Amino acid sequence: MPGTKNWVLFLLIVLVAACRDPQPDQEAVLKRGEYLVNIIAKCAGCHSPQGTKSLGDPMYLAGGVVAGTINTPNITPARKTGIGAWTDNELESLLRQGLRPDGSDVHPVMPSQFYQYMTDDDLLAVITYLRSVPPIENFVPPTTEFPFPASQYSNPPDPAALSSEDDEVLYGAYLANLAHCMRCHTPSKNGKRDYENQLGAGGLEIDSGSYIAITPNITPHETDGIAHYSVDDIAEILRTGRRPDGTQLLPMMGTRELHRATEADRHAIAKYLKSLTPKPNPLGE
């Protein structure tokens, strides 16, 4: 009978489709992507001009002058001036290795050294979300002069290599890595961030453009660090941007973003900080 074969094939396809795992929930992927881009990995904080860091803002993710002389590229899906024409593989190489499609390196102020440890699922969520935001054609001239030399950036530790029995600590380390906390909270030695010996010891001087801050020690060191804060205290500092004594943290700390993180995630980050090896304050370069 002509057509029988087609029917059998059709039924087979239906059966196979029905037995396959359900498609990953697109809504959940987008939600995770939004969370990472805006709150944890803070792409929006750097890639949106000041004051336009939320979806719906006219220049959201469209790039421009962000701090001092640094121009960040347009990462909306605009085809001419954004990432609309980039493939997923090209975006992955950029995010994980800091390599542009033409093989050139981006300046490491773009935190690929941290994003290299992003899980495949999270990477996919970030890319899926970036493709979903409104495309904005906005040409951003490349930065010609970076205030910090590329050589000053070094590789942070892989959070998955941390030895801990506590899943919450491990997840906190993963999130803190994406939030590149240690890039600000680790001092330099010989002109390079010393993640190996002084992770979290603070003492780095950072010029925001309008003020200069010296980062505090965020290891649980008795006298120099955060031993006097409980996990709940730290989670609360991250939520409110205020210390238990009422003093307000400088906006550079990123509490504007962390304020929107989930309670569980702030708690995990706090627990990770408390698990760090206590380090004394650095004695200076």
Ligand code: HEC
């Ligand atoms: C600390 C600021 C900062 C953060 C956070 C940041 N970026 Fe970047 N990003 C930059 C800068 C600066 C450049 C350009 C570097 C250069 O000019 O060499 C860049 C380059 C890029 C590029 C290359 C675009 C092009 O046209 O060359 C992409 C794509 C990108 N970032 C995506 C992201 C994503 C996605 C995130 C979050 C997961 C993110 N960035 C987080 C600062 C940042």
Ligand code: HEC
């Ligand atoms: C852009 C640089 C930067 C990044 C990224 C950053 N911080 Fe900070 N952080 C600071 C500065 C600067 C201060 C001090 C602010 C002040 O004195 O007002 C600070 C203060 C703190 C404090 C208060 C310490 C105390 O002694 O009271 C904690 C806790 C902290 N940061 C944790 C974190 C965590 C966790 C992350 C990542 C999720 C993070 N920081 C990311 C710059 C940064």
